[in-house]
């Protein structure tokens with residue numbers, strides 16, 4: 179299981195993440211979020227400036243890590259458990 183968190187306050191819409199992991203999409207406000215229809219989602223939490231999505235049973239954690247590494251504002255966190 180792993181969790182991907184986007185700090186949407188830090189995000190400024192550069193969208194380097196989108197090309198590394200197709201589950202990242204542009205939200206209505208021009209920041210990044212996680213696709214509502216993404217596979218293997220077990221939980222989704224949305225707070226004022228943050229979205230956290232848990233995934234289980236897929237092999238895409240490396241894609242999420244690449245998206246996090248590419249983000250110039252360190253707005254993406256990936257935690258495995």
Ligand code: SF4
Pocket residue numbers: 184188189190191192193194195196209210248249250251252253254
């Ligand atoms: S790369 Fe970072 S700053 Fe750019 S859209 Fe993605 S999360 Fe936001």
